[in-house]
Structures are given as structure tokens and as C-alpha cells.
Amino acid sequence: MAGEPVLALRGVSKRFGAVQVLTDVDLEVNRGEVVALVGDNGAGKSTLIKAIAGVGPPDEGEIRWEGKPVSIGSPSVAQGLGIATVYQDLALCDNLDVVGNLFLGREIRRFSILDEVAMEARAQELLRTLSIKIPSVRIPVASLSGGQRQTVAISRSLLGAPKIVILDEPTAALGVEQTAQVLDLVERLREQGLGVILISHNMVDVRAVADRVAVLRLGRNNGFFTTADTTQEEIISAITGATDNAVTRRQAKGEAR
Template identity: 70%
Template sequence: MSTPVLELSGISKTFGAVKALTEVDFQVDPGEVVALLGDNGAGKSTLVKVIAGAHPADSGGTIYWDGEPVTIGAPADAQRLGIATIYQDLALCDNLDIVGNLFLGNERLHFPGTLDEVEMERRAVELLDSLSVSIPSLRVPVAALSGGQRQIIAIARSLLGQPRVVMLDEPTAALGVAQTAQVLDLIERLRDQGLGVVLISHNMADVRAVADRAVVLRLGRNAGDFPIASTSYEEIVAAITGASDNPVTRRSTRTGSSATATKDKE
């Protein structure tokens, strides 16, 4: 059994009187897509920010990297380990072109004060080719790109630091069908390259399409860890809601009963 690249054990986080996380366990293996699921307020965003170093965890829990205990007290700590986080706002500059966004804050220089545009464009082409991403021109402003293309550029930018774990916060939210497929294809390619991917999503179709496991949080606590291939949609929804009788299971029962009745008539 391989050692998880990232493992959290007994992680808690308190904001004043609010207990956002209570002794949460979580792990990601190399070459694995783990979906982090839960209703609004379940603690997903807090857990992601703990991993990203934006909200240091309370004392008592332990974070392991390649099996060794580490401390993530700031975003720089997470970046040094090899953790990249792409939030929903993507943090792209609409007035800059693709190359400018990819290397923003990490520009290549000929010598102090002069950008090496040729080298940055060469590296950008190399990076996007490695991800099998096709964009007609790297010099168009990011504002002119589709939602899916913008998401892909944000993910590609995070890969320049050669991370080993990539966390994606609702990457397909508000995307069309074709754009969603592009992003899901890219997630699969990240997995194929041996990266650990954490996918935060409310879209169960996306989760079932690309995730290997689903970790469910409810009210800041672990509510289940499910292998996607052998777990039904209804089981995961029951873990998210905390009730086996919910609109999804009731609808499934009605649909099943209707299908059975139709078959009996035939």
C-alpha cells in the first residue's frame, strides 16, 4: 500500500465560538482524485484553507507529507511542500494575455528589468502541450477566453511550481457542457501524471466522472469515505444530508416503482 502524499489526522479548527472542523481525517494518494463533498457550511472550504495554509489548524491534529509530520502555518509553507490551490475566482488578470497570466509574479528575465518573452512563451507552449491543451493564440487577453479556457489557464499556472497536490474549488461551476468536459479531461490528465487532486464540487455527475474516492464532511466532521466505483449516488447523498430519507432517495424510489409498474404491464 502506497504512502499518501498528504494525510491529515484529527484536524480541528475553531473560529471564536464556532467549531468549523472537529477531528477531521483526510488523505490523498499520488495519482488519485479525491472529491471533497458536503452541504454548505459542512467545513469543506475551511479544510481546504487549512491545507493551503490560509487558516492554520488548531493544536492537536497532525499533517503528514510523504508520511512525515509537517507544519502548514502559512500559504508559503503549503507551496514549498508542493500544494497548489485554485479558488473559484481564479485570480486571473483580464488585461494580460495568457503568457502574462501564467508567469505573473514568476517572470523570466534576460537581466534585471527586461522580460524574457521568448523563453516565457516557449515554456507556456511546452506546459500546455504536456496537458494536451490547445489554445489558438497565447497572446490573446484572458478576458477573451471562455470560462473553461480560463479555468485551464489557472490550473496550468499552478503547475509551473511543480506541485504534487492540486486542489480545485468548484472548477466546473457555471461552465457549459463542452467547457466542463475540457476541465474534467484536464483533471484526468493531472491524475495520469501522478498528481494527487482534491476536487471540491456540488456536481455529482462531475464527481462520478473523474473521482476515485469521495470524502464527505457534515457539520465539520467526517461523515464517510466512499470508493466511487462501488458506491451509489443515494448513499453519498445520505451521508451529505445525514438522513437516508431525503428528496433524492424518495425520487429514486418513485422512479424505480414507476419503472417496475411499467414492466409488469408489459
């Protein structure tokens, strides 16, 4: 069906014992779109992402992939569909070089022997396509900056040719220049037609790259916003559940002058 979202969640709920973590959550992600998933700590963002990634399937609700209902019971099922997830800890091996990290678990072999030449060529091609600047693909990951490490982790997720990439706080603890590198990469993913779910607490980053913003509050949807038509204050109000806070009061003072 034309215009069908790549990924659509309908009425997703999740409970851990007596605690209801998600209740009737909806979410849509289209091709070539960056959707920011925001909310305060405990809002249910991580649980929702794990449901999509196959780590913790929902108890109720429906997940639709390219218009068809699917059951994502494990990470391998999610990867098979075309869902790649880059968690905040990156899961990189400091003792390996860039090539070793990119192909960890997906090594190219020739007659049962690692084909280092083929892997190095593929790594260089991938990084060049994404305009990622790293001194050498043979440099140990331990010697890379935080931003470079993040781009390596994102690049690794693309080897499976995903259609949706989930980025969990990709700019957390990064400096200004490193953050810019990662946000530039997010924009290139969108330009290549991928759908991106960006989890972030940084509203500046969200407004810089997101097309739409989905707000979770206490495990429920609390607003969907088109970034270009929404103020930062409106998003913060949806996150906190309050129309009166320090940000909105500051804005009101500015308008009164």
C-alpha cells in the first residue's frame, strides 16, 4: 500500500509484574524520516525500543511492518525484518580495529579463512558512502574519539541493510564537534531513505535533525509534533505534563517585554 509506514505500533502495552510500563502506545516511522522519541526518565522509552528490537515483546497491541502484522519475538527476528538498534553502550571491542568491530560476528570468509582484504575494502566503501572521516580502518577503536566510536557503531548496524535504525542517546556525553559528526550522520541516513528512531534528552539535537517528535509520559503517548511547526516549550510541556515551568515562564517574560 502506497504511503504505508515502514513501522507502525498500535496500542502496544507492556507489564512487568504489577507494574504497567506501557499502555496503548502508538508510533509510526516512514522511509526517509527521523522520529525523535522523547520523555522523562521512566517514561517507557527503553521498554518501547526493546519491544521493537525483539528484546522484550509487548504483552498487547500490534506491530506492523510495511503494512503487515508481525511478531518480533527475538533480536534475530528484528534484524531479519530490517531493524537495527544501536544502544547507548555501543558494544564495541576496544582491542579490535575498525574493521574487526564492523564485521564482528559477520566476518567475510574465503575457503574458511578470514578475508581481511574484502572486509577492509567493504569497510572503506561503507565509511566513504556515509562520509565518515576516520584516520584508518585499521586503527584500534580504543584510540577513536567518542563521536568516531559512535559513527563506527552506527556504521556496523548498516551492514545488514536495515530499513529502520534505532539510536539510543547517540550524542550523550559528546562534545560539540563530536555531536555535530553524529547528527550529520543521522541526516545522511535519512537522505539514504532509512527511517530513524532517535531517543534523546537533548532538545537542541532533536530539533536539529528530527522531522517529528513522539512524546511518552508515564508509559503513554502524550503528543506527536511536527518539529518545524512546534516550539521547544510545547515539547517540554508535553514531556513534563505541565504548562507552567521554568522554560515557559521565561518565554512569557520575553513576550511581555
